[in-house]
Structures are given as structure tokens and as C-alpha cells.
Amino acid sequence: MSASSAFNDEKGGSSSVGEPEYGHDPASGGIFSSDYKRHDDLKEMLDSNKDSLKLEAMKRIVAMIARGKNASDLFPAVVKNVACKNIEVKKLVYVYLVRYAEEQQDLALLSISTFQRGLKDPNQLIRASALRVLSSIRVTIIVPIMMLAIKEAASDMSPYVRKTAAHAIPKLYSLDPEQKDQLIEVIEKLLADKTTLVAGSVVMAFEEVCPERIDLIHKNYRKLCNLLIDVEEWGQVVIINMLTRYARTQFLNPNMNESLLEEENDKTFYGSDDDEEEEKEKKAEAPLPRRKPYVMDPDHRLLLRNTKPLLQSRNAAVVMAVAQLYFHLAPKVEVGVIAKGLVRLLRSHSEVQYVVLQNVATMTIKRRGMFEPYLKSFYIRSTDPTQIKVLKLEVLTNLANETNISTILREFQTYIKSMDKDFVAATIQAIGRCATNIGEVRDTCLNGLVQLLSNRDELVVAESVVVIKKLLQMQPEKHSDIIKHMAKLTDNIQVPMARASILWLIGEYCEHVPKIAPDVLRKMAKSFTNEEDIVKLQIINLAAKLYLTNSKQTKLLTQYVLNLAKYDQNYDIRDRARFIRQLIVPTEKSGALSKYAKKLFLALKPAPVLESPFKDRDHFQLGSLSHLLNAKAGGYQELPDWPEAAPDPSVRNVEVKDSVFSLLERVATLTSVPEWTKCSSREKRKEKKVEKPFYSDSEGESGPTESADSESDSASGSEIGSGVVGSGSRTASEESEEGSESEEEEEKDKKMMTAKKELKKPVQESESEQSSEEEEERKRERKKSKPRKSESDDDDDSESESSRSESEDSESEAEVKKKKKAAASRPPAKPLKKESKKEMSLLDFDDFEPAPPPHVTPLNSFLSSSLVTDLEGLSLSDAALSPATLSPSGAMKSYELLHRIRGEGLSVEYCFSRQPFSPDANMVAVQMQFTNSGAADTKSLHMEDVKLQSGMRVKEFPEIELLPAGETATAVMGIDFCDSTQAANFQLCTHTKKFFVSIQPPVGELMRPVFLTENEFKKEQGQLMGMNELSEKLTLDAECRNEHAIVQRVTAAANLSRVPCGSDKECRFAGRTVTSGSLVLATVVTKEAASAQLTVNCEKMVIGTMLVKDVLLALTQ
């Protein structure tokens, strides 16, 4: 406890502080005393009041840490500054803390409260950084605090904080693996997050904490696939690697019908060039003998499709990740696409090349054809580092076949002249491999290698000898002259391996060179004592073999050699000599073995197979560390084999109803809190799974007809009808749910029932509301109580319609919308209950009135997380998510103008009501809704300081005198955007505060519908040709191939009206821009299958271009 005592002593006097230091540091006195003094003044600086001194001290301390010097004795002085106002000092203190907290656990605890405070800061970045540091402090005692912080942060409304929470999970896990179960829960929740910011980090956490829980991925699989392209690059790598493993467990082998054939091919993988063609032929034949036709799971396809664009990433790791995914998962014919990307990486840094080439080498063994077109990209330059050269050589060798072998050999010839001898040796080996694998060139190679025997460089000669030895074993009879030639080399060549090889060859084939062999033995006997061990062994071998075949000439020599060997220093050699003597020299004592000596020594030996060192490496996941090292690295997750039969694909279905369901569930859990445990959520999930088919069935049947109905209604202009049908259907479905719900949760208390009623209420309200078309009345009603709910209900209608017609791809999107709706319905519920609230708090803890005891935190976080996602979705995506899926009727997409956090309780949303703005027809009506969720009344709400682009005008909304706490008010303002999508910026003022806000319209809102007849339309269109016409081909989304769907989506994207048309292949729309009244005409012509053409004619070209973009988006997604 020297450190803590130092802390206490500090105020007393600095002299005592220095003392423990001597104990810490064994450094010599002289240097040390200066060190000690410096530390002393550092402490003084840290204690001073001036930030600049503190900063200077911290900088010096960090520099010490960076150099690896021990600065732990300063801990007490540093930790005091953890709450310093200066941001840089604070950050440096954090750096210090994270470095030394582990060593000074007790003192580190002093800083914890600062971070706990930071966790509740209104600024998301401060919250995030507090969590980051808190979780980086490796102090076991704070595990519960960390756990709580992570859970809270996981439900934070800021995706950045949630990302940080995901990062904190593996930290906590490594600190205390016992927390695994709880952490998995958090991971599960974060996996459901819809933002790209979180996705990469949470998958990383998943991989570190619970990679085996593949079941957690099911529900999120499609979402991850769809988000992938927008995730930051590091996250992409992690997600792709994880999905590769996932896919291996869930889908069938796309090559399964070829796998049997493949095995045959594998055996002769170097074999004939025809392989490729054969394969193709086989493929052509394949459909016939197929036992069961293979159909790729659409989810499998989705993964392949969504990862492919990432081959274009600038990040080598991403390209490699996609490449390995394709290699492991794609049907054979499609794997080829990755070759280009990998070859591109060869232009990168040499370390990147090194890794890529290793992987290419493995790939070329299984799928040679893929890289054949890029053969020349693997040619070697004299400036390449040796390790790269050797790898390229490996690839070239793997790629060699009858057709290209001559080019490759010519290339090899130039390599042999290289100055880099290691590389030359590798080239010679490569030539040897080509020769063994491709019979036709064996003689050419052998001759070339023999020529190398006269090379001046001994290494080259030695390597050639070794390779020639291997080659000769294949057909020794034909090459006795080469053996003779090599025998002569023994005089000159000194490399032991080469000498040993020559001796072995002569011994093995002494019958082919009967005259030379004894002479060689004679020479060797002479130099025996000076030889290397491996050479000595081979001399003994040679002697033994000659003794057996030609004992007359060599008996004495053999005796002599064996005698020499008997007294050798190496016991291996002594052993061998003794053993061989017993074996070959017949004596009285010799056993039965000597009879077989000849058989033993001169047995036919199989020729060695020259194999690529990369053979069979592909059982490791490519691109992994384990693959690179060819050894399992810690934490490596085995790539599973394909399953025999595919597991149930429906586990990945994300039900549209699900969210309604979960909303109910949420409300239920919100209001009534009996024992809510983690497992209950899982159980519920299971229950849902069971019920799902029921819902999805009913949806499937009723969905399309319903939406068609409502569509035709709305097309004919009766908005009310559509509303009624929509909401009616919803009520029905909801009731059915309720039924099932209540069965399970009958014993739950009344609160839940009331919650349901609340949910039901808006439906009725919306009906009545829809029927009243007048704006004023609507407003009044909104004010009355829960107006947002009714609106959200409108939303819901459109959503349930649209989501039914949505394709699987956009399913997740539909869910986002759903959630949004859920969120929209939540805040207004609050003011009702929250009257007694004292202050706004970020911690959603307090958002819900019946404040549960602390132990139910996870529950709260669960609730608020969804809320958070939703709000997030609103704020982040307003530009990206064009209101594509909105129905043309009264349902409007609302955008956030002022968040309740920023607005300190006041939140404002706006939507484009598409109603004519009566004071000025050239203005776009913007309907704003103010909600005061704060504790105090807001007075005199008005706008000020309008900043506009030239030409734009604004008609301000009338000042709202008083907005009591918990109340909601609506106002309409008009903006003349001057037909541009420039934002209107202004200040929103209350009696105390001012907020800068801005409204930016989607291009579709800058127009109003006009009615044209077919002839008028054609006439106008004729005048807007050439520059004013924009045409775009597109592929319609799967769910958008009927007329109704098209009309619905187009009118949702842009405020246009439909123009009647004779052909049902064509949909026409017309409108005028609000300010200038320029005509905007849009035509969608559907063609064969899903292809269609969109034409927009508009005098204002930019409007036209942007509109095309938006409509395109609406129709293709």
C-alpha cells in the first residue's frame, strides 16, 4: 500500500512521497535521483491550479509511458485530475489511468465516480468516452458497475454510445468471464440494432464472447446482409467472416452435386489440363443424374449478392474477406469473380502481397482455372523481396499445365540467373515440381537442370542435384548418363545435401553404372572422416548396396568404411555401421535377416511426390491467421462442414407482425412488471416462432388483396375508404393477437389491459379523424389528448400495407418503419403520466412512470433501446430514406426538427401535409407539431432569424402563447423553397431559449398534383423532350410489379397525381412545381419480367434528376 500511503502523505510534504520510489526502481543512484526530482516537480505541476502546467506535466508523463518507462508512482497525483475541465488534460489522464489502473486498483476506484457521472451527461460523446474509459480500467472490483453501465449504454438513444457499449462487452468478458450469460443478453439486444454504426462492433463482441451462439444470428441475418455495404470497413471484415461461418451451418453446399466428381478430380489435381473441360462437361451432364436438384436458399444468394460489391473496397482486408467468403460459399462457377480483386491487391504493400499470395496459393490448388488468366500478374520482378518471389513462384507452379508450361519454363529460366540465390534454389525446386506433375516436359526440365550442374554457384548446383535425384527416381534406366555426370561432381561439390543425394543415387542405381560406382566409393572412403554426417550415412549406404551387388570389387572397401564408421564420433553413424555390418556380412551368428539384406536394401522405392506446401491448407478458413501459419491460432473458430440437410430456413424470417407483437409485449412488460427474467424473453421468442406460421399464413393470404383494395380506393380518390379498410384490418389482426397474448398472460394485471385499450383507442380515433377532413378539427383533436398516436396509427396502416407488399430484402426496412411507429406512439403517452416529473433525464430509466425497482434495469433498457433506435432512425435517415413506402393517402412521414433532448423537453416534428397553403399558393405547407415533455410550461413559441437562400420565403406560424407541460400543439407554416431542395434555417424561440433548426424538403414535396387528361399529357410531354427528358431503366422490386404498387410508391415518393391511361403497362403522373408551376411529368412503363422504364419530363432539370433518383429508389426497394 505504499502507493496509497503516498497519496495520503502528499499533502504533508513531497519528501515522503519520493520514498516508495526508491523501492520501485532499481536504477542507479545518480540517474535515479534526477528522475526522482523530476517526478517531484511533475507532482507539483499536477497539483497547481493552472491548466497549462497540468497539461505540460501530463504531456511529459505520457511521453514517459510511450517510451515504456515506469510512471506508476505518479498515480495519486494524476488521478486527482480526472475531473479536470481542460479536455486535453482529461484525455491524457484517461490514457494514464487505463495504463496503470490495473496495477493500482485501490486508487483507481477514486476515479470511478467521475465516470459514473459522465455516463449521465447529456452529451452523447461524453457518455461514450466515460464508458470507454470505465470499461478499459481492468479492475475486477468494478465489474458490477461496468455491467450496469454497459446495459444502460446498450439502450442509450445515441448509436455512438451503443457502439461503445458493444466495444465494452469483450473488455468486461476478458476481465470476468463469469458475466458471459448477461453479456450475451446485451449482445442479443445490440444485434437487433438497426444502425450501421453498431453492427460491426457488436458482431466483433459476438465473435469474442459467444461465437458458438449461432442461433442469435438467425433473426438478424438478413438485416446484417443488407446493412453490410454501409458498415465501416473494419466492421465489414468481422461481419463477413462471421457470416461465412454462419452460412456454412445453415445452407447446403452449392457444389454438392459436383462434390463427388470433385473428389476424383482432386486426386489428380495436377493431372491433366482437361480437368477444367471435363468439369464443364460434367456440369452440363450433371442435371440428369442429379438425385435431388439443388436450389440455392434465397438467403444464401442474398449474402453472395450483397458482399460482391465489397470486392471493390479500397481496404485489402475487406477484399480478402469477400474473397474467402466466395471461395468457401459460392458455387464453383461464380468463384472466379474474386480473382480480379485479389490480383489487384498484389499492387499493394509487400506485407499485403505476402498474405494475399499465401491465400492465392491455397486457392490455386483447388481452383486453378480461376487465376489462369492472370498468370502474368504473378511474374517476378528482381525488386520483389525474396519471400514474395518464393510465393509467386509457388503460385506459378500451381498454375502450370500443358498449355502454359512452356511460357512458365521460359520465365523460370530468367529467374535462374537472378542474383538472389535463395530464390534461384526455390526456382529449381519449382522446375522439379513442374517436371513431376507434367510428364511431357520432364525431359526438358531434366536437361535444363543438368545444365545447371555446371553452374558456378554451388548452391544452385546442390539444389539441382537434389531435384534431379527426385526426378530420376521416376525413370532411372533412361538416365544413366546423368548419373554418371553427377558422379563426377563429387569431386567438386561440397554442399553436404547434394553430395548425399549423389551418393544415394549411385547406390540406388549402381546396376546402371557398374563401373563408376566402386570408384566413387573408393574416393569417398578416402575422405570419409572429413565428411558431414548426412554424407557419411550415405557413404555407408552406398557401401552396403555395392557390397550386396558387387561384393567382389568392394568387399574390402566396405569393410574399411564400416571400420571407420565404427569409431565415428556420432552415435547415429556408429549405430548404423554396426547394424549394417550385421545385416550384410554373413557370419555364423547372423540371424535370419541377412538373407533378406538384398531385399531390404534394394527394394523398389516409390518416387517422391513433390507437393505444394499449400495442399490441404484450405481446411482453415482462408484469410485467417491460422491459415497463414498453417496452425490453429488461439480463438480460431473452425469452419464447419456443410450440413447434410439444410436446417429450417424459416428461423431467419423476420415477421412483419413481430413488431406489433413486440410492441404489445413491450407495453405489457412496461405496465405490469411481474418477474421478468432473461429467459422469459427467449421463451417468448420461441412461442412466437411457433405461432409465426399462423400469422405469416394469414398475412400471405389476405395481404395482397387488402392492399390492392385500399389502393384502388385511394386511386379513385376516396381517402376515407382506404383509411377505414386499413385500420379495420389492423384491428382485426390485433385482436387475434390479443387473443393469443391473453392466453399466455392471463394472470397479468389490469395495467396491461389498459395498455391494450390504449392501443385500440387510436384506431377508433383515427377512423373518426379520417372522416373529418378539416385541418382545424384535426388540430383540436390532437390537442385534446394523444394525437400522435392517431397519426402513428395512420402510419401503421400504410406500413402494414406496404410491408406486405415488400420483398424480403426490404423486410428489415419495413421493420425499421415499424419501430419508428412504435417510437412515435411512445412519447405522447408520456405526458399523460409524467406530470409529476421534476426534470428531464437522459436515462430512460425515468421515462416510464411506475418506476420499477433497480433490479429490473434490463427491462427498462430493453424498452428504451427500441425507442432509441426509432428516434435515431428518424434523425439519421431523413435524407436517405425517401418516403418511398408511404401510402399516397393522408399518412405522412414526419421528420424531426428538434429532439426533446436538445430542446430541453420541447420536441418538434414536422411533416409535409401536402395540403395547399392558403395564405400563399406558392408555398409548401409544413405542419409542425410541438410537444412539451418537459416539466415547465413553454411560453411564446415563435420563430426568428430566418436564414434563407435568395428567393426563398417563409410564412411564419402564429406564435403559440403557452404550451403547458405535457401538452401538444400543432401549427402550420409555409415555405417557398423556390423549387430547390435547399434547407430553410431559422431559430425556434421560446421565452427562454433559442434553437437553431432547419427544414429540408425531399424533392417530391416541391410539387403539387395537377389533373391532366391523357391527350394533354401527351401533348405536354411532346414539348418537354431532349434536354428536359430523363429516362432510366430499372428492375422493379419483387413486390412492386403490379400497377397498384407502382402507383402507390410513386405517389408516396412525390406529390403527383395519376393521369388516366389506356394501357395497363403504363402509369403516368403529373404535377407542377409549387413555386414556378413548371410541369413535372413522370411515366413508368413496365416491360417483360421486372424491367421497367421511368421517364421524367421536367423543364427544371435538377428537379427532374432528383426526382428520377427518388422515384427510382422507391420502385426498386
Add this chain to the structure above:
Amino acid sequence: MIHSLFLINHSGDIFLEKHWKSVVSHSVCDYFFEAKEKAVDPEDVPPVLQTPHHYLITVHRDQLFFLSVVQTEVPPLFVIEFLHRVADTFQDYFGECSESVIKDNVVTVYELLEEMLDNGFPLATESNILKELIRPPTILRSVVNTLTGSSNVGDTLPTGQLSTVPWRRADVKYTNNEAYFDVIEEIDAILDKSGTTVFAEIQGVIEACVRLTGMPDLTMSFMNPRLLDDVSFHPCVRFKRWESERTLSFIPPDGHFTLMNYHVSSQNPVAIPVYVKQNISFFESGPCGRLDITIGPKQTMGKTVEALMVKIHMPKAVLSANLTATQGNYTYDLPNKLLIWDIGKLNPQKLPNLKGILSLQAGAAKPEDNPSLNIDLRIQQVAISGSPRFVSTYNWATVFSHCSICFSPLCTGLKVSRLEMFGEKYKPFKGVKYVTKAGKFQVRT
């Protein structure tokens, strides 16, 4: 993922260490030193090493080793790419990435490393975000900081990290709005002794320097995009647009960045701009060799070849070179056995020639291997700049003119045909420059 990072200089000093998890003793580096000892060239140190408890992944950049310690399975490229990104960031911040610069800015470096990784997982690697968090040092600022005691850590919190375009800072403002694009094509080629092309291909890159106010949305289209065979993009490029229209649509990062890399399809024959006549021979008798090199223009499309340079890695036995150059000058770097002949501009009338005698080490055998020639060159084509007829959303209502930037470009014939800007109303200056360079251009002898 990444446990620790050590920066090591060429003489094997560890001059910076940073740990993201618990502290790893710097003795792990001994395994690396061992491997470095074995390798002749620092390039030949294996990038991935296995030690009993850790894996070392190393990157060699600018005479420094970035050594990272990893404990569990991780894609090696992930770490390598990240380490290079770290080096790039240092380069970006301090103008160079060297030991002395890093030591001088050790606190900034530490702050950067702290932000770039969280628990060993990359957090913020976009230079625009980092610059908001930690301001790059300038002389002026360091003076101001010492006087006022203010810091170089941004006190405004970065918004980029939270936005959907993380690569761009918010609230960018310039008085001169300009966008410059350099289209650089590199010829990679291997020519054999007789001058025939063994292998040639063209790799291109578009480097951009964009200083535009606000949130501009740029669209760049090409005259002949079909030439592009393989491309890779900066994350800002909208891939879908490229797939469907073959135009680059993007909200650019602020400042310098690489917009795209491309590879030109191999069907197009590559024009080799120069030819080389060379004769390098060594004699059995007498410790000498002879060298004679002439370079002439081949397919230059009437443009001047500049910055011509020949580099030859000589065999070890070559002691000195006694040569005469008709143009430019040559140096022979004895320790590295590197002969550099800096020619400069190629004059087609009077071809540059380098001729003379190479003396060999006494007693050394005649080198069997022939050195290969590495050639550097540059053909520049400055395109327009500062044309004010930039199309922006603001003046669309008046005249929508097809603003084309057109001129004869590179050896591939790739042309930028238009550059449009949406989302902002000012008229920026813009310019495109085309450069053809020799990439890995090698002549075998």
C-alpha cells in the same frame, strides 16, 4: 484484436509502445529481432511471426517497423491494413513518418493511437474525424498553445463520427472553392533482353484534392468507362451508381484523398513509351565489365518524357563504375550496389547514352547474373484548370450547359468527360491533370 503496438527503428530500438489491453512486455520483440537478424533485407522479415504466447504482425514503412502484438485469431490483413493506416495518418499529420517526427510529437501520436483503436478494434480511422478530435500540429499553433496554454485537442466534439458521411467534416468553409483531380496511370511492364514485352499492364489512380464548402455532391463521368476493368473506390463513392451508370457519384472527403484505383482491361495493348538498348557484359579475363545503355522514345503520342531515371542493382562483385553519360549524371552507391542514372527530360533528337567500364572486385569470379534495369519516367499533361463553368444546382435554372473537360489524356485514353456539383450553389474552380508514369517498369538483361 490488436493487443499492443511497438514502433521500432532500423537499429532495433523500441522508441514507442502502446497497449490497448493489459501490458505486454517488450521482450516479445526479441522474436522479431531474431527474425530480422536472419533476414538479409528488412523487406524479407516475415510479416507474421509466431511466438509461444503471441503472434507478431509487422509492417515495414519508411524505415520503421510497426510491430503489433496479437493474441488470438484475427485476419492478418486486417492488422496489416490497419498498421498502414496508422502510418498514413502520421504522414498526414506530420508531413512525414519518421522516428524523429514521432518522438517530437509523441503526445499527439499517443492521442491518435488512443482514438484509433478501442480495445484493439479500430474505432476512428478516417483522417477527417481524427483531425476534428486532435488537431494536427502547426508551428503557429504550437506557438499559440505555449503562450495561451490552449490545447491541440479539439474541444468541439466530432460530429463526423456520428454522421452518415463519416469521412467528411461538418461545416467546412473555404473562400476559394476548388477541386483538383490527378488521373495518374502507371505502366507496369517487364521487357526482356530483346526489348519484347513479356508483360505489361496499366494501373490507374485518381487522386483528388477537394476543398469545397458545405456538403457538395459531385458526379464525375468518363468518356469511355468501358476501359476500366477492375476498380476499387474510396468508401464515399456510391457503388450502385457506378454499377448502373458508370459514373462516380460521391460526397467528397475534405482535402486530399484517393478517389479510385483502376486497372485497365488487358485487351487493350499497352503503349510502351520508351525503348532501351542495353549491353552489359562481364569478361572472364581482367576484372572488368562493360556497360552501354541507350534510351529512346517509342510510343509517346508526341509528348515529352520527363523525369527519366534508370536504376540498376549491380552484382555484388562490381566495385566501381567509370562511365560517361551524354545526358544527366549517374551515381554508384557502393554499399547497396545501386547504379542510378538520372536523365531528366528525354530529347528525341539526341538520345541519352551511358557507356563505360565496371570494375570488379579483384579475384572475384565473373558474375553470371545480369542486373535488370528499373526505369522511372513521367509524362505529364496538364488539363484545364479554373474553368468557372462548373455545373451546380444553383444555376441549373439558367443554362444547363454540358461542361466538359476534354483533352487527350493518357496511354489508355481514359477521359473525364464531366464533373458536376449538386447540393451547393457556388461555382468552384476545378481541374484535372493527367500523368502517365512508369510503375514497376523493368528491363531484363
